[in-house]
Amino acid sequence: MVSTWHCGGGIMIWALFQSDSGTGPVLEMPVPASYNDITQDSMLRDFIGWVWYEREVQVPSRWVKDEGTRVVLRVGSAHYYSVVWVNGIQVAEHEGGHLPFEADIGGVIREDPTVPCRITIAVNNTLTLTSLPPGTITHMNDRTKYPGGYFVQNIFFDFFNYAGIHRPVLLYTTPxxxxxxxxxxxxxxxxxxxxxxxxxxxxxxxxxxxxxxxxxxxxxxxxxxxxxxxxxxxxxxxxxxxxxxxxxxxxxxxxxxxxxxxxxxxxxxxxxxxxGIRTVNVTSTQFLINNKPFYFHGVNKHEDSDIRGKGLDWPLIVKDFNLIKWLGANSFRTSHYPYAEEIMQMCDRHGIVVIDECPGVGIKDIRSFGNASLAHHLSVMDELVGRDKNHPSVVMWSVANEPAAEMPPADYYFSTLIKHTKMLDPSRPVTFITDSNYARDKGAPYVDVICVNSYFSWYHDPGHMEVIPIQLKTQFENWFGKYKKPIIQSEYGADAVPGLHSDPPMMFTEEYQKNVLQSYHSVFDEKRKQYVIGELIWNFADFMTAQGITRVVGNKKGIFTRQRQPKSAAFILRERYWRLANAT
Ligand code: GCB
The missing domain is CATH 2.60.40.10 (Immunoglobulins)
Known part of the structure; x- marks a missing residue:
């Protein structure tokens, strides 16, 4: 790559097409950013369908004149389905958010070197049974109840379905x-x-x-x-x-x-x-980096913040790395989709170990285990491994989060998906994150490391923290007993509304969150001497979700607020992680 030209680092003009014959309002829309939280319009926040971005850029004339120069337009990520035109000519079409795509546009801009280069990107955030993540649409057409009628995008995951152009749009050249x-x-x-x-x-x-x-x-x-x-x-x-x-x-x-x-x-x-020169190996009880046992003491994250949603934001990225290091965390999982390349590069430089997850989250409907879904999932893995294969920080691929792994088609689905991922990259272990019953999970036989999520005393036995020790021990013993593979507690936690206190602890208070964590920790300490190789808190920070009766303006399981201020639990974790780091 010899030179680059940022064409997305500012405002793109955005238009919402309302019908085949006309456009909707034309707005100023920053790129990169999700469009949902930028305006005061709830219709735009919850919008499902096509939006159009457009911008004219002046391309350096030496790029246009020199036939030996290849001019490439690169979109870091756009959610979810995108079509790209340059000067009215379609140059790219891409399915899937969270991953980059590009087009050679030299031929198009050379057709008439006197006109500026007009880039148009149409993005549609509709999720279907075969998209990743999957989703469905329900129409509310009963006019006795819904005068105007409306439709909703059903999602089977717990984060806001932010949309728009989330990462930089660049022009670059090569010979x-x-x-x-x-x-x-x-x-x-x-x-x-x-x-x-x-x-x-x-x-x-x-x-x-x-x-x-x-x-x-x-x-x-x-x-x-x-x-x-x-x-x-x-x-x-x-x-x-x-x-x-x-x-x-x-x-x-x-x-x-x-x-x-x-x-x-x-x-x-x-x-x-x-x-970065390093090796990764897995035994039946250990995760080895450079032949030394590695214990994951880290976090699950989201790309999520006020106003910009999932848009790439450098101050936020650097702040998050500072908090990760303050915490003494050595790792994170890219729950539940690939993060920006800029973040992966930071992980390489800072030595933050990554479990790299694809957007296979919410595969709950049996129709999402079909051939079309699997074919798309395989091609998303091609793109993910292609993008991230050279990052030393990436030590394991995660092909999904909490799929309905007990369903019969899950066996073929996961054996194919995991085999494919290992063929793409024989050097790294592969996993998916499960919340299924250990006896009925059909994907677990194919993974190298068991990653299990559980929310004892929260979604089960709410308010009863005394159940944690026995239930957590049983969870570990069952999984290890059956598979003899190392285990990561890939999620655990409790919501805490910052500033809410009670003693004795009650759900949603900072005390309850703290106590849940501590009860989990004592079991981790017992089992990490055997085969538990990691613990990843859910979640690093509070994040936005769809509206619903269990979410108070988003998920509050963060140990930091959405604005990255610590709750009491952050100090508990900090003390623990530094102790774990010093003990190894
Ligand atoms: C989970 C999911 C995660 C949710 C979390 C919760 O199991 O993997 O996406 O946000 O639980 O808080 O419910």
Whole structure:
């Protein structure tokens, strides 16, 4: 990539089409951001259907003049289904939020170099039985009850279905012959690091490739040439998780230099990739990073904040990393969808370990286990693994959250999905997050690590914290007894409305949340000496949900408020996580 041009870092004009013949109001709409909370209009907050973004940009004339330059339009993510036009010509169509897509637009902008480049993006947030996440629509047509009639998007997940263009829209260029992709697998033997690489080139059948690996100070530590090979690094500095080593998140820089010729012109491209050298392995009782036992003491998150919804927001990202480190957390799960690449890069640099989850959340309806759903799920895994495969921070893939894994089709569905994911990436374990009964879960036989969610004394036996020790112990013993695989408590927690107090503790108070956590912790402490390899609190921060009788302006299970201020539980967790970090 030689240069980029931000075309989404400002206002895009947004129009809501109300009918085939006319447009709705035209609004100023920031990108990146969800559109839902930007205006005072509840219709827009809860809107389901097509919205249109449009913006004209002036493309540098050297890009347009030079036929040897490939001009690419890249959308970081748009929720959910998108169609993109440039100067009225369709250039891309993409299904699915949370992942990027792009289009080569050189041909279109060269057609008439005198006109500015008009980018139009139509986005539809409707979820169907085959989308990920799935959803259905119910029409309220009984005119005796609903004078105007209305329809609702039913969702089977617990976060607000924010929509719009959530991540940056960029234009960038490469030469016509270019480095399209790199895949690295890392390993080490004694003090020698090994980086096995593969480079894919597009635009020519052959090219000269020079590969250099540099350390943090810019010194070259290994070189190679050709589209695949192994770089050997003497006295390797391994990539370690935060708090597991004095120098966590160590990254080398791999640079691929391409030169090629098509007989008339020569092309040069450079692609730089940060590389962390580390290994990941799973035994029946342990999760090993660089052959050392790793205990996940971390959080589940959401991409969610006031006003911008799921829109990428740098101050929020940096604040969240500061809070994660303050807490002494060493890991998080990208519940319940892939997070922005910018966040993954931060994880690499800071040594924050990631369980990378695809948007397979809310697969509850038997019709969402059909062939069309599975085919889409497989292709989402292609996109996710393709995007995140080189991040050292990513140590495991999660293909779903709380599916109806007891249903008969779940067996074929999960065996196919997990096999496919392992074929895409043989170097990482694969899991999905379950809340099913251990005896009837049909996907669990295929995972490498059992990840189980439970809310004892909350959704079951509300108000009865005394049930936690026995129920939690039984949960662990049942799962381990059946599968002999390591277990992560992938969610647990309780809602707390900040500032609400009671003693003795009552549900929704800060005291109740604190006590639930502490009761879980004493069981974790007993079982982590055996086969429990991690605990991820639900949730890092309060987040927005659909309106409903169990949600008081959103889910309040955060240990931080939505504005990132600590509740009492944050201090309990902080004390615990630092103690766990110092004990290992
Ligand atoms: C869960 C879900 C999560 C919810 C949470 C809750 O099991 O995985 O998305 O937000 O419970 O608070 O109900």
């Amino acid at each position: 016509k012959v270019y480095v399209d992709d790199i895949t690295v697998f890392t390993d080490f033997a004694d003090s020698t690091g090994l980086v096995k690489y593969k480079v894919s080139v597009k635009g020519a059948s052959s090219a000269n490739l020079k590969v250099t690996l540099m350390d943090k100070d810019g010194h070259c530590v290994a070189t190679s040439s050709g589209p695949s090979g192994v770089l050997k690094v003497a006295d390797v500095m391994l990539w370690w998780p935060y708090l597991m080593h004095d120098n966590p998140g160590y990254l080398y820089s791999m640079e691929v230099q391409l030169s090629a010729s098509d007989g008339q012109s020569t092309f040069e491209d450079v692609y730089a990739l940060p590389v």
